[in-house]
Amino acid sequence: MQDSSLQEMLTKFHQAYSQITVKEDSVSFSTPDRAILEQAQGKALPLVNICPPRVKAENFFAVMEQVAGVIKKFMTDLAVETELIESALPVDPEEREKFVARVFTPGVDILSYLKTDLPPETFIFLLNHTIKPFMRQYAVNVSKYFDPEMWLKGNCPVCGGKPILSLLEKEKGRRYLYCGLCEVQWRFHRLGCPYCTSYESHFFTVEGMEKYRVYYCDQCRGYIKTVDGAKTGGSELKLFWEDINTIQLDVLAMREGYINQQTCPQEPEK
Ligand SMILES: [Zn+2]
């Protein structure tokens, strides 16, 4: 697929997808223990491990149906596989509760739980896009339990995921990382790779897209698209769209042999 038609398809998909939201009370959690919260910072333990989100099965499956509908409409190549996945999902209410509890438990392999051969990439795509609105709401609901200015880790304080984008603040030159799943922003060191221990920083820019820098790391081969706050002209940033609208930069970075760490669960080989 051409870069431009890929970009167009993704934009249409996300315009429809971003309309899918959940209610504030659709995600609950147990009040976290203060002592554990205090240790969380030192251990880089995200909130999802301390007070995991609880979501009702009926709400989850209703959102999944909407997401599947948007995929089938705008990503027609995935329509058949999406149908197949939908037909393999549990129907029994008790089974559904178990399924959803597993989805929100860190480290559980949900694909093997289904015991059916399903196309893994499409399954994960559908699942991640169903989880996302709940995680975004969860992040709002737990916001008083973490300080985005103090976290300073390479993983998200809420879900533990790797950042998808970073932002260089204009005034004080601070750097923030952004989680593509729960849409949380947190402060990170100005220099260095968020995916490994390297303190080196190299970046490239693309003519006509001076608002962005792509930082890359030769130690872990990771890259992170970065919005240069000094070049945004003061307009309000929607990082969700900044990511979607810069697929071209991902394509360029990957052509150079760099890896999208956010979608790559394996640790790089040493
Ligand atoms: Zn997150």
Ligand SMILES: [Zn+2]
């Ligand atoms: Zn690195």
